[in-house]
Amino acid sequence: MANVSERGQIILVVGLVLAVMFVALALLLNTAIYTENLATRSDNSVSGTAGEFNRDAITEVQKSISYANQNNNPSDSDLELSVQSSVDDWEFLAARHYARNGQSVSITVDSISKERHIRQTVSTNNFENRTGIPNWDVTTGADELRTFQMDVRHNVSDVCTTTGTCFTVVFENTTNPSDTWYLYVDNETASTNVKVVVQQQGGPQESCTGDANADINLTEGTLDGTPCTAFSFVDELDGSYDIRFENGAKVLGTYDIRVTSTETDTESITQNYGTVSEPQYDTRIDSVAVSLDFRHADLQFTKTVTVAAEEGV
Template sequence: MADLRSDDRAQVLLVAGFVLAASFVALTLVLNSVIYTENLATRGDDAGGGDAISYRNDVADGLESVVESVNRNGSTQSVLRDKLSRAVVSTSRRAAQFQVLRGISANATLVSVEWGTRIGQNRTTGNFTNSTVPASADVASDWTVATGVAATRSARFNVTDSSELALDTGSPLEFRVTDGSTWTLTLFKNVSDGSVTAIEVDPPSGPSRVCSAGSDPTVGLTAGTFNGTDCPALDYGEGVAAPYDIEVRNGRQFQGTYSLVVRDATIDSTNYGTAPDVPFALPAVYEATVHVEYQSTSLSYATDTRVRPGESDD
């Protein structure tokens, strides 16, 4: 057995102490480095990350209105994708034009598209019925807009002749969202004041709620607005879980326009014709994924961002 004398043991303890001290110093340096790196990542100004994130946000915000425009001007998925792909490049260049002067390269490209269906009726003298073309079509005042809907965006409608609205709730214009439970929006003229239009919303549970506005109302169904003003009564589909059905009641006696974009829905083609003269159901971009790259001398940034037009009014 080895014989460790007392002075040898002291030397061993001293060496061990130095090793431990060096280890603690190294660990402290590593921790400080990690903390500083995280601070750089979160403080955009230090690492230039703020400019990259601003560029990403500018591209995404700009493309929201672009997607809605593309949806209004395309009739097939291939046409829509081609238009959107070119629009992404154009929007990317506009957002990056001031970065080039600083020696920064920034660009965005379309990665993928999640498809939906755009449903609408553009004639201000049209009714809230299903298709009237051909003339032999079975025009219905009560009908189903879509079934098995997973989500809805940018839903709005405008009554262009409110004189047709009933002065009570006996035969009102109704929009129903149902999955077994039913959420109902009722639009009618206020009995006490025929010039005022009212919205009444009846969720599956809880009390009904009412909002009032002037004549010829425009309703942002998913935005929760009535003639551009917030309507607390509107909480689209509250208490109803996806998938759900969307229905219209008493649509024949009211004139106006409407539009909405639905995802993963079943559409009965016999209810629709083709845009723009009759109720239509056409392919639409529900959501797009865009790849964003931002390169400077001190920063390399790349990410995928989703463009969801109407997300703020979901």
């Protein structure tokens, strides 16, 4: 009987030991899970705050673009100052807000792209600027040619040559002058029809002939609605370009030009364009590139985003 009793005691002791071990293991496991959950919630909270900053910053930049376009139209510099001031004001308030949670934020305007619209709608006008100067810069620092359409006819009966007396549109590369293109509205034969000649500096000439009232659409690549291979040079424009009219008194008609640029137009708006008289000029913010920076002990990120203007604003 003694042996049976001892064996029973041994089994009981072993059972108690195993029970204690299982309880301890369960406590350790629960502690590990709880600790991990706390860490995860902490990381998610910071990550969520960073995402909130990102979304709010983009929203505020877009609001600043809309405000500038609706209230500050006279010049590139007015638009740029309006956007920069709005972004600076919001950054100041955001920095104070996030600092309460030990977070540092900043937003920096890297570049501002404007869309410039230059147009003439009176078909009896020549292509001089507002003050009657025949050779003038239509726009400077153009990065993208979005629209370029002209309806032109000859203004004078005397012949001109492509060596310097015809009406000419010059696309001058601001960093590589050898990559400059010339478009001549030719009248070498004194014909009423419009012959358009295109030439890269020092290169061969290509031409197409249109009607007496010619519809020249460079961005569509057509002359009077018919494809003109000479206009394919537009696809080769790369970098920043100044667009200039020369011998503007030689033609009459209308034009519609839209370009984008990150440069500030330094030309005299008052001298070249009018608000009521023609040609007319207006500019709007097209997009703003900003750098966003968020810093916290658990998370840091820096990113660059381009915020586009809302359609119709």
